[in-house]
Amino acid sequence: MRELRDIEGLHPRDLTQRQRLLVTFVVSLGVVVLFYTLVYNWGMQALENRPQSVFRSFQTVIETMTTTGFGADSPWATPVMNVLMVTIQLTGVVIGFVALRVLVIPLFEQTPLNLAERLTSKADHVVIAEYQRDTDMLLNELEELDIDYVLIESDIEEAKQLSDDGYQAINGNPEDRADLDRATIERASLLITDAGDKTASIVLTALEANEDLRVISFTESTRHNAALAEVGVDRSVAPHALIGRRLAEKATTPVTVDEWSEEGEIDIREILVRRDSPLHGVRVRDSPIANHPNLTLVAGWFDGELRLPPSPDDELTPNTVLTVAGPENEIDEMTTEIGDVRSRPIAPPSEVVVAGVGEGGTAAVEALPPDVSVTTVDQSEERDPDIVGDVTEPETLRKAGIDDASALVVTVDDDSTALMTIAVARSLSSRVEILARVTDGEKTRAAFRAGADYVLSIQRVSARLVAAEIHGEHIMDPASQIRFIRADAAPFAGETVAEVRRDTDRDWTVIGVSRDEAVHTDERTTIKADDDVFVAGSDEAIQEFERTVATS
Template identity: 90%
Template sequence: MVGLGIVVLFYTLVYNWGMHALENRPQSIFRSFQTVIETMTTTGFGADSPWTTPTMNILLVTIQLTGVVIGFVALRVLVIPLFEQTPLNLASRLTSKTAHVVIAEYQRDTDILLDELEEFDIDYVLIESDEEEAKRLSDDGYQAINGDPEDRADLDRATIERASLLITDAGDKTASIVLTALEANKDLRVISFTGSTRHKAALAEIGVDRSVAPHALIGRRLAEKATTPVTVGEQSERDEIDIREILVRRNSPLHGVRVRDSPIANHPNLTLVAGWFDGELRLPPSPDDELTPNTVLTVAGPENEIGEMTTEIGGVRPRRIATPSRVVVAGVGEGGTAAVDALPADVSVTTVDESEGRNPDVVGDVTEPETLREAGINDASALIVTVDDDSTALMAIAVARSLSSGVEILARVTDGEKTRAAFRAGADYVLSIQRVSARLVASEVHGERIMDPVSQIRLVRADAAPFVGQTVAEARRDTERGWTVIGVSRNGTVHTDERTDITADDDVFVAGSDEAIQEFERTVADS
C-alpha cells in the first residue's frame, strides 16, 4: 500500500508539472490526482485529453501500463489470498439426503470408493478431517465436507440422523465416532475398516455390525492362492463354479499359440474369463492374443473339468504347489501374519521382515538379494509379498524374480494403480487393498452379490431377466463390453455349457473388471 501511494504521488506531481510546463494548461494538484487515478484504473481521462506534446502522451501510456501491472499484482497478492482465507462451508454444496451413507474418514484412495458409490447412484456424505482434501473432493464434485467425525455437530451436518449406514475407517478414533453416531441414530448400521482383526470383538461390543481388516483378508487370500486354487460359489451349491488361474510357464508348448487355438478356448464347458498379458488385464482376451511366458489365464467352469484341462496341457500348471512346499512371506505385519496362519501345516514357511520386533525368521531388507537368498528364495515354491509400502513391494518383486524364474510371486499393493506395475515387475498374482475395500463397500451398500471380493477380477451373481431367451453363448457374444457371462445357476446346479438356454428363474454369473461390472449393473442389471 505504501508503494502504491508513492507511485500515485509521483505520477500526480509529474503530471501536474507537465500540464503546466508542456501543455500550458495549469491546473490544481487535485485535478491532476483525479486524472492519474482515472488513467491507472483505465476508467478514462476526463476533460484533460487530448494532449499535444509527445512527452505527455508517453507519460499517460506509462501511467496506464503501470496501472495494469499493479492491478495484476494486487489481484495475486491481496485479493486472491483474501478469498482463500475466507471460511468455505462445503455443507452448502450438499444435496438433500435420506437413508444415505455417511463415511467418517477413509484412509485409502477415497476417489475409488466414492466413484464406486456414484456408479450405483448411492447417496453419501464423506466427512474428511483434512481441510485441503475435503475441498479438493468437493471441488471435484464429490459430496464431501470438512469436519471432525467425533464431533456431534459435524455428524449432524452430514444429516447422520437420517442416514442408514455409517462407514468408518478412522483407526483409533473408530470407537468414539461409532458411539457418537449411534447416539444420534440408534438404528444406524455400521461397517468399520480396521487395521487388526484383534479389534473385531471390541468393535462388535460397541455396535459395529461388520468389521473388515483388509490387510488380513488379502493376506489369507494370497496364502490360499499359493497353495490351492480358489473355488467361488455359495456353500449351498453342490456343483460350484470354480475360478482358477493357470500360469503359462516359460517351457510351455503353448508359448506363442494364439488364444483361439488353445485347448482352453475350445472347451465346451469352460469359459476363458480373462487373461493377464504382461500385467495388462484383457477381459475377455482377444482370439488373436498370443500366449507369452507368465501369461495368467483365468478360467471358469466345473472343478473337475478345469483339473482335467490343466493336466492335459504340458508345461501349464495351476496355482497349486506340491507338498511338502516352502513359502517365503515378505513382511510380517497384519497381512503377513494372516498369510502364515492360513498356510497348511505341512508347508514350510520362512518369514522375512526388517523389524526384529516382529520376530521374523530372517531379519533384513526384503529388497536386498542377500536377504531373499538367506530366506531360501531359490528353493521356494512361492513368495508372498505383504510389505506396507508399494515401492518396497515392487522392488522386492523385481529382485525375487531376478533371483528365481520359477518361484510364484503373490503380492499385495495399496494403490490400485500399482497393480499393473507389480505384474511388470514379475508378480504372478496381485491384489489391491483399495479395490478390495471398495468392493466390500459395494457389497454392503448396493446389495451387490459379489461372489469373491478378494480376487483379481470381480464376479457377481445377478438376475437372469436381461438374458432370458438367449443361450449362454449368445449372452457371451459381445466381447467389447468388458464383462462376460460365465454360466447360470439353476436349482442349485451351475451350468456353463454354451448351449444352455437362460430362463427367468435362473441366476447368471458375470465376471469382469471393477469398472465393467459397475457398467453392467448400471445399464443391464438395473434395466
C-alpha cells in the same frame, strides 16, 4: 481490510511476508499518486497555462489511472502533457494487475468455500468419514454402482480437489457434529470410517445423530475389533490381515478327487488372466473358455474372492484366476489360442514361505492348513520369524527354502520391497507360485511384470469390499475346498451335458460323462441312465448335491 487491520500495532519485524508486501504496495501506490498529482498540477499551470487546485489535479490523476475518464481537462495542447497522460494511463494498468494479484485474488482464495452447497439431496446414503487409501478408487467404485455418498475430508485442499473433480466431497472434521450434519448424517444408512485413533470418537458422535446407522470401520490391526464393537461398529476390517488370509487361502485351496478312476483323462488347471490378455474386460459368458464344448469353468478368483462357479456376468479383469477342468490337450490348445495367460496344474502346496511377518503375514500363517510346512522370513527379530534376514537378498530366500517351496506369500510393508522380493524369488525359482500384497493399486501390473502369479492391492480390495458391503453381499468369506466326485447319472438321463450345465441356480456343475471306460466332456453328449457323471463344486455344494440329487 482485515489484513490492514491486522497490521496495526505490529512492529515491522513482526509482520509476515504477505503483510510486508501489502504495506509496500499501499505506500508505493500513495507515492506514485502524489508524484503524478504534483507533476500534473505544475504542467497545467506552466505548460497549458490553465492553473487549477491541487485537488482538481488529484481527481484527474485518479480518473486517468483507473481509466474512468479525464474530466474537463482534456485535451492538452503541449506534447509533454500528452506524454504525461499516456504514462499515467500505463501506470494505472500496471498497478491494476499488481492489485489483482496482491489483493483481489488472495482475498477470494481466503474466502471460506462451502463445499456442502455442491452436494445433491441425500437420503439412505453412505457417509465416508476420512479415507486413508486411494480415495478416487473408492469413489469411482461407488459411482459405477450408482451408490449415493458423501465424503468428509479433513484436508481442505484434498476436499476441494475432489469436489472440483465432481465427487460428492466436503471438508470438515468428522468428529464434529456440525460437519456430520452437513453430510446429512441423520438420513444416512451407512457410515464408513478409516480414521485411525479417531474412529471411536467419530462413531459415537455419528450414532448420537442417527442411532440406526450401520458402521464399517477400517483398522490397521484386528486387536481393536472388540473395542470398536463396544462403541457401535458393526464390522471392523483390517485390510492387511484380510489380504494375508486371502493369499494363504489362494495358495492352499485344496482340490480333492473322490472315486475318480479315470482322473488321468481330465486335467484341472488354473488360468491366470494377464493385463494384455484378450480376455481382459470380457464377461464370463462371452469368454471362449466358458463357451468351449469340452471344457468346464469350475471356479474363479476375483480380487481375492473365490466364486464357485463364477457368475456369467462376472468380468474377467487382470488378476482373475480361473479353475478349468477338461482334457489336457484341450486346455493346452485353449491357452495357446488365447495367449497372454498363464496355465498351471492345481496341486496343494506342501511348503510355503511367508515373507514379512507383520499383520498380514501373521494372518497368512494362521490361515494355512496345519499339514502345510511354513517358513517365515522377516528382517525384524522382534517379530520372531523362522529366518531373520532381508527378504530381497537371494541368500535369505535360499535359506528359507525357496528352491523347494511350492508357494511364496509376500506381505512386506513396502511396495518397493515387495517388487524386489518378487523379482529375486522368480530369478531363483521358475516353479514357485508367488502371491503378493501391494498397497498401491497401480503397482499390481509392476508386480506381475516382476514375476508374481497373483497380486492383491489393499486399495482395490478395500474399495471392492465397501461396495460389496453396501450391497449386502458376503465377500472375502473363507475359501472352500473344491471337490470332484463321480456319481450315478440316472437323475440326468435324457439331458445333454450343456442342458445340465446351463442351470445356474446351483453351485455345482457337471464336468463330463463316463461311458465305456472313456470320459466325454463334449456338452452335446446326451447322458444315459447307466453312465456316471463327474461333478465339481465346493464342499458345501457337493454335500448338497449328494443329499438332493445323488440320492433321488
